[in-house]
Amino acid sequence: MVRKVVPEQHESKRQEILAAAHRCFLRNGLQGASISMICKEAGMSPGHLYHYFPSKEAIVEQMADDYLVQLHGHFGRHTKDEPTATVLLSELWSMSGWDDLAHCRILFELLAEAGRNEKIHAILQANTDGIRQLLADTLKAGQARGEVDPGLDPRHASAVLVAVLDAAPMLPLMTSDVDFDESRKLITMMIDRFLRPQPL
Amino acid sequence: MVRKVVPEQHESKRQEILAAAHRCFLRNGLQGASISMICKEAGMSPGHLYHYFPSKEAIVEQMADDYLVQLHGHFGRHTKDEPTATVLLSELWSMSGWDDLAHCRILFELLAEAGRNEKIHAILQANTDGIRQLLADTLKAGQARGEVDPGLDPRHASAVLVAVLDAAPMLPLMTSDVDFDESRKLITMMIDRFLRPQPL
Amino acid sequence: MVRKVVPEQHESKRQEILAAAHRCFLRNGLQGASISMICKEAGMSPGHLYHYFPSKEAIVEQMADDYLVQLHGHFGRHTKDEPTATVLLSELWSMSGWDDLAHCRILFELLAEAGRNEKIHAILQANTDGIRQLLADTLKAGQARGEVDPGLDPRHASAVLVAVLDAAPMLPLMTSDVDFDESRKLITMMIDRFLRPQPL
Amino acid sequence: MVRKVVPEQHESKRQEILAAAHRCFLRNGLQGASISMICKEAGMSPGHLYHYFPSKEAIVEQMADDYLVQLHGHFGRHTKDEPTATVLLSELWSMSGWDDLAHCRILFELLAEAGRNEKIHAILQANTDGIRQLLADTLKAGQARGEVDPGLDPRHASAVLVAVLDAAPMLPLMTSDVDFDESRKLITMMIDRFLRPQPL
DNA sequence: TATGAATGAGGGTTCATTCAT
DNA sequence: GATGAATGAACCCTCATTCAT
Known part of the structure; x- marks a missing residue:
């Protein structure tokens, strides 16, 4: 009876730590961000942080996932059943500008790591x-609907x-001279031309 | 005059250090590779290394460039005057496999950094x-020759x-299930379809 | 509330470190005394020492103050209201020998620094x-009492x-041939003659 | 016949090094000034410097002397036969301002060391x-001439x-609020009053 | 829960000095 | 006489982690 919300509290603390870690990793890199920085960012003592995660490694892995x-x-x-392009480019179109993209920089940390x-x-x-499976399914559906070049191998194309x-x-x-909307338009166009059934 | 090949020796030592650093950076990351690791890799004492570079930062920057x-x-x-595709994809086609690409991983370190x-x-x-300028020129030449969609803006497309x-x-x-040649083929195809003049 | 004597413990640790540092500085100079020496003297690891002071610089400054x-x-x-000389020379007379003075050698480190x-x-x-203010006040009181030459400017004389x-x-x-008591006596005499109201 | 001016060249190089070292010591302290700084200041390679002095220690000692x-x-x-005060305060009166005194700061380095x-x-x-001997002789002469208190012990007073x-x-x-001439005047006055034969 | 004291190996860098040329 | 390549110990400081409270 005394402890009931504890598991939820525990999970929410973990999320706070992960969010703080994410900010630190963006600012300083996976290796450059130290536990003590994350502690400061999360307003937490190191002893306490280690109560929620067994190691920095574990934080990185959880954050990555x-x-x-x-x-x-x-x-x-x-x-x-939605139009193929709508699905495939939904990530790109959901972004509102370079700021969102800048936030994605952590992806390069993960690729490097x-x-x-x-x-x-x-x-x-x-x-x-996981997403390749979804993309491949979408492509197959698109091929079935005649929206996607049937000559493309869905697995390879998804990659x-x-x-x-x-x-x-x-x-x-x-680059410093390319604006966001133009880039998005070009990438969309490129993918559209890539997937579109080809004329004979 | 005692001087002989001294300046060349100096430069070649710098290159050795940069090569050793590159290997260490690939293995451990820009931040994870320590000066002492680089020294060991280059067969050199730390004091000596600092005779050639003023800081780790300088090594990273030189290596990046x-x-x-x-x-x-x-x-x-x-x-x-060469066919447009030949030029644009020359980097990709000059590679012989995943190993070469793996070696390019350092690019992600640089993007993160x-x-x-x-x-x-x-x-x-x-x-x-620099290369965008070259690519844009190639695209313009391609457009002039009718090989490239004249509707594309060369600067944006180059980016x-x-x-x-x-x-x-x-x-x-x-991915683990996509082979190198197939990937290269697909990327080539995508870019080809992107650039090709579009039917009405 | 787990807290008890924690803040006092923190302060007393700081004092221990400062005392250890003072000893090291006397033995090896402000620059010659290393953090690791101070750690050894204080029975403490470097990581721990930096828990109490942010830098060696901060230790030196606190110690100096x-x-x-x-x-x-x-x-x-x-x-x-005490006799002027008693006050002015109280520092000198409170010392018991060269050892005390030797301990003051750190003053030269500070002057050099x-x-x-x-x-x-x-x-x-x-x-x-701070002390010049006290000395000047003492001199003024002495002048009022007729113990100190009224022609002396208190601020300059205090310096x-x-x-x-x-x-x-x-x-x-x-020197090696001057004994402590004799020196003290002479300095006292000099200051006494300096301050004393002068005959016409 | 080939080597004749060499010894003088050797000595003048030593003086150059000592002068450079003196400047570095003033800027950075005896311990804070490194051999490589001195080399840079003297426009000289370390190997060459060690041709003239066997160690940093030797440079410090020679410079001190x-x-x-x-x-x-x-x-x-x-x-x-000159008036006592003229001699005793000649050092002080030969200076032209705080700049000269600032240059004397190296004395504190030496006292600390x-x-x-x-x-x-x-x-x-x-x-x-050495100077105490000279000062003591001057004092004795002054006592003989009746310019100096005969009750003072020359050796102690010289110290x-x-x-x-x-x-x-x-x-x-x-201090920041005391001007040079006033200070010199006061010190002179203090010493004058100290030495002067005392009235009964 | 939560704190922060404590560790000691390792971080990047500088040091005085030697030696081949 | 003069250079600068070379060393490796030591510099100040930070690290991920543990533990008593």
Whole structure:
């Protein structure tokens, strides 16, 4: 009777820590952000933080998983019967500007880390496999409806699509003279032309 | 005059250090690779290393610049008269497999770093501006020859092209069931369809 | 509420560190004493020491302030109605020998440091201003009582007096054949003759 | 025949190094000034510098000796027949302002160092013994002429005089509101009153 | 729950010095 | 006489983590 809300409290504290960690990782990188920074950001003592996570590694992994789930969550909210493009580009179109993209920079931290950390690599692949399945299904539905080039292999095409969509956050880092809406329009156009059934 | 090959020796030592640093950065990340690791990799004492570079920061910056110059060097070796696709995809086609791409992983370190390190950001932008200029010129030549959709804005299209080409190293990190040649083929196809003059 | 004596413990640890640092600084100089020496002297790990002070600089500054406050603390314990000489020379007469003076050697570290470190300079001046105020008041009271030459400007005279009193620790460093009591007697005599109302 | 000016060249190089070292020591302290700083200041490689001095220690010692000899050199240029005060205060009166005194700050470095470095201690004592001898002779002459209180012991008084004169550089470090000429006047007055034959 | 004291290895960097040229 | 390459110990400081309270 004394403890009942505890499990929920526990979970909400974990979320607070993960959010604080995410901000620190954005500011300083996965390796550059220290536990003590995260503690400060979360308003928490190190002893207490270790009550919720067994190690920094665990925080990174959980954060990576949560981030990827949320990043690719847009695809899951569509039905197979919506127009193909609407679904495939939903992530990109849900963003409102470079600020949102800048926030995605953490993806590059994860890609860099995945190259040398097997756990992060596995998390990245598992998440990618998830949306690729959704994308492939969407593509198949599109092919059935005649909206998508039937010559494309759905599995391979889905991989390329994920890579292209995840590459969008590169643009503000690499260029200073390209505006967001124009970029979005071009990427959309590129994917549209890629998928569209080809004339003989 | 005692001097002989001294300046060349100095430069070649710098290159050795940069190569050792590059290997360490690939293995452990920009932040995770320590000076002492780089020293060990380069067979050199820390005091000596600091004879050649004033700080770790300087090593990272020099390495970043060198890497980007070399990465995008393929484009510079073409003339405007070659077929458009040959030039645009020369980087991708010059690679022989995932191993080469894996080696490009350092790009993600740089992208992550660029978000919080103004110097690296500037290096990245300066290099990107360089190849974008080349790509844009190639696109214009292609448009003049009727190989490229005249409706595309060369500056914007070049930005998207750079992002897509640099996104290629994501694939081996994100997937396990896609083979290199198939990926290359698909990306090539996508860009081809993107650029090709569109039927009415 | 788990808290008990925690804040006092914190302060007492700080004092321990400052005392250890003072000993190390005496033995090796402000620059020559290393953090690891201070840690060893204080029986403490470096990580822990930095829990109490943010930098070596901060330790030096705090030590300097504490030392000067204590060094000049003798003057504050007198009332204006005591004989002038008793007050002015109380610091000197409170010492029992060269050992006490040797302990004051740290003053020379501070004087040397003050020439190139603005913070230490400010600490030194602030402390000096403090006792000069007390000395000047004592001199004025002495002048009112007819014990001190009314022709002396109290502010200027106070500066000279501080310098002379603080110069006392020079003697054991510079000479080997002068004994403590004799020196004290001579300095006392000099100041006495300096202040005494002059015959026409 | 080939080498004849070499010894003089050698000596002049040593002087250049010592001058450069002196400037560095003033800026950064005896411990804070590094060999490489001194090399830069002297426009010289470390290997070359070690051709002239066997160690940093040796540079410090030589610099200390040279500095003290020059500092106290004023006394030696007087004859015993000049008025006592002229001789005793010649050092102080030869200075033209706080800048000259600021330059004397290195004395505090030496005093601090003397407390923990036997060699520097010995140099300091030897130099002090030297001028004390001169001062004592001057005092004796003054006593013979009736200008100096015959009750003062020349050896002890000379020690106090050296300390007082060497304390002068403290004033600009400790105060900000005392001007140079006034200070000089007061110190002169104090010493005058100290030495003057006392009325019955 | 929650704190912050405590560790000691390791971070990037500088040091005085030596030595081949 | 003169250079600067080379060393490795030591510099100040931060790290992830543990533990008593």
